[in-house]
Amino acid sequence: MSGAGGASLTTAPERARRRATYLIAPVLAAAIVLALLAVVARQAAPDLLDVAVTRWLQQWRTPWLTPFMYAVSWPGYGLQGALLPLVVALPLALIGLRREALWAVGTLIVGVVNALVKLPIARPRPSGDLVDVFFEMGDSSFPSGHTAQYTALFGFAFFLVYVLARRSAWRTALLALLALPIVLIGISRMYLGQHWLSDVLGGYALGTLFLVPYCLAYARWRLATGDGVQQQVSQEAQHGADRDRQDPGGHDPAGHVPADPR
Secondary structure (H helix, E strand, O other), X not given: OXXXXXXXXXXXXXXXXXXXXXHHHHHHHHHHHHHHHHHHHHOOOXXXXXXXXXXXXXXXXXXXXXHHHHHHHHHHOHHHHHHHHHHHHHHHHXXXXXXXXXXXXXXXXXXXXXXHHHHHHOOOOOOOOOOOOOOOOOOOOOOOHHHHHHHHHHHHHHHHHHHHEOOOHHHHHHHHHHHHHHHHHXXXXXXXXXXXXXXXXXXXXXXXXXXXXXXXXXXXHHHOOOOOHHHHHHHHHHHHHHHHOOOOOOOOOOOOOOOOOO
């Protein structure tokens, strides 16, 4: 992974493997906790907590907050939801990480899994007699497809940056940027009255349970041997060595003086 000006952003494979291990364990634990919470919340649909949380969020409605919350959810609706992984994959392809771009597109699988989970549960969407509904949707409510998709897609992008990019202010900023839609989507779905809290927790659980083995499969396939990543690191190291062989005055240590461009 490389950035503007040819600066290296790719970390060593050994460090990438360690980062993958550190990340997978807490994410797996979070997935188990979220799954248990979602199962408990699902037993009473909707329960008092579901309704209370949505009403509490909706009491903060303002002329600017509602369009903002809709904007958070908009990329996950319909056609744009299918295209969203391509938007995330494009920057990866442009910087030469074409295989990672394909893996990012592969997170579309979670949408299929989510649809299959919805079928046997067939939970109704929130109704207008209990909370304000931004607009009606026809499919089932549990688990939240938006939440599962954002967790899988932006979570995988977060994973790539975390394990591949060198530590820097840019890396930290990018990690925060990728985490933001994951956090906001759950709030947005409840604020808009299109999912209950338990739906959102179920979406986070499903997305995370997909994300953990997906990241593990990527780590084993791509990072275990350093394929691609090792080649990039070696190329950057060679470029750095070539630059170091030239002194600040532009003279080669072997005594060769560059020709005068004039």
